[in-house]
Amino acid sequence: MDKWLSALSVVTTAGLAVVTNYVTAQPPKWAENTILVWSVFAALAIVLLGLPFLLRGPGGPPAGRARGPVPLGRIAVSGQSMNPPTVSAPVRGREAELERIGNLVRGPGGGMVVVCGAGGLGKTTLAAEAAARARSQEKKVVWIRWRDDTAQLGLEFGKAARILGLPESRLEEARTGRVSLVDAVWKHLKDVEDWLIVVDNVDTPSRVGPGSEPLAAYRGWLRPHGSGLLLVTSRDTTRQTWGPDADLIHLQPLADEAGGTVLLDAAPHAGTENEAEALAARLGGLPLALNAAGTYLSVPTSRHRTFTAYQEALESEFADLLGAE
Ligand SMILES: Nc1ncnc2c1ncn2[C@@H]1O[C@H](COP(=O)(O)OP(=O)(O)OP(=O)(O)O)[C@@H](O)[C@H]1O
Numbered sequence: 628m629d630k631w632l633s634a635l636s637v638v639t640t641a642g643l644a645v646v647t648n649y650v651t652a653q654p655p656k657w658a659e660n661t662i663l664v665w666s667v668f669a670a671l672a673i674v675l676l677g678l679p680f681l682l683r684g685p686g687g688p689p690a691g692r693a694r695g696p697v698p699l700g701r702i703a704v705s706g707q708s709m710n711p712p713t714v715s716a717p718v719r720g721r722e723a724e725l726e727r728i729g730n731l732v733r734g735p736g737g738g739m740v741v742v743c744g745a746g747g748l749g750k751t752t753l754a755a756e757a758a759a760r761a762r763s764q765e766k767k768v769v770w771i772r773w774r775d776d777t778a779q780l781g782l783e784f785g786k787a788a789r790i791l792g793l794p795e796s797r798l799e800e801a802r803t804g805r806v807s808l809v810d811a812v813w814k815h816l817k818d819v820e821d822w823l824i825v826v827d828n829v830d831t832p833s834r835v836g837p838g839s840e841p842l843a844a845y846r847g848w849l850r851p852h853g854s855g856l857l858l859v860t861s862r863d864t865t866r867q868t869w870g871p872d873a874d875l876i877h878l879q880p881l882a883d884e885a886g887g888t889v890l891l892d893a894a895p896h897a898g899t900e901n902e903a904e905a906l907a908a909r910l911g912g913l914p915l916a917l918n919a920a921g922t923y924l925s926v927p928t929s930r931h932r933t934f935t936a937y938q939e940a941l942e943s944e945f946a947d948l949l950g951a952e
């Protein structure tokens with residue numbers, strides 16, 4: 628349609644040029660009648676200006692480029708938001724867990740694995756490392772963050788399914804209510820292999836939905852029925868929440884040696900391996916605390932610059948500051 632429009636414009640402009648040439652060069656008899664000349668000129672100008680409106684309709688979109696909601700898949704494929712976060716520091720002391728997840732990613736079965744444990748134990752970090760390894764093995768990886776919002780989760784699962792090849796037409800059917808979106812997505816996740824979907828920080832699993840059924844009924848957004856692996860991270864460690872078919876990995880604090888290495892990674896000049904391990908033990912092997920201590924010790928302006936000084940301060944000053952006995 629655009630081609631026709633430009634062709635007609637060219638013809639009309641050429642017509643105008645012929646008329647204006649006659650007017651300026653060798654005027655024929657009729658051209659001496661100024662009223663006639665200006666009428667022809669005006670008519671041609673009106674035709675030229677009116678053509679686009681006739682062809683498109685006033686304010687209408689150009690043909691072949693209809694306006695409407697941007698297809699979900701296009702947003703997802705072009706956006707970067709569903710990539711796993713990059714792990715900046717080395718992940719220490721989680722080889723057994725990484726191997727277990729790696730086997731599930733590589734294995735034929737698929738399913739659902741839940742990495743669970745208290746805040747700051749390193750669940751998200753473990754998931755991000757597992758995601759990076761899965762990617763290096765050519766698996767398709769999608770990262771979703773639970774934001775306490777079922778509708779948002781549904782939208783992101785829709786995008787994930789699009790990335791994993793679910794046709795836009797099938798999603799459209801689900802959006803218009805002919806089939807349920809959650810069932811359409813999970814049917815597709817059953818049909819395709821070689822994927823890892825991470826849903827991070829699901830600390831309120833009872834709110835995941837859709838609907839009010841318990842998560843363990845496996846009819847909501849989180850199910851163990853895919854042919855790829857669904858990896859969930861959560862502070863909820865109860866079997867009852869995740870149901871009989873979920874593979875639970877209970878994260879433990881880091882062993883002293885791994886904990887010491889985390890401290891040394893962040894503050895390599897703050898002392899010996901033994902001193903680092905002693906401090907790691909004092910900090911209960913909690914990665915969040917180890918990371919905070921290491922970062923603090925690496926800053927030149929910090930009052931305490933060694934593992935030993937930090938540990939002594941923990942016993943005296945910090946306890947006072949925190950109001951502990
Ligand atoms: N195995 C590890 N080796 C080195 N650093 C780690 C490890 N695990 C976690 N960390 C560091 O500890 C901090 C907390 O980790 P993370 O956010 O993964 O914990 P989380 O269990 O997901 O916490 P939350 O329950 O709040 O979501 C991060 O700064 C991370 O870099």
Ligand SMILES: [Mg+2]
Binds near residue numbers: 750751827
């Ligand atoms: Mg987390």
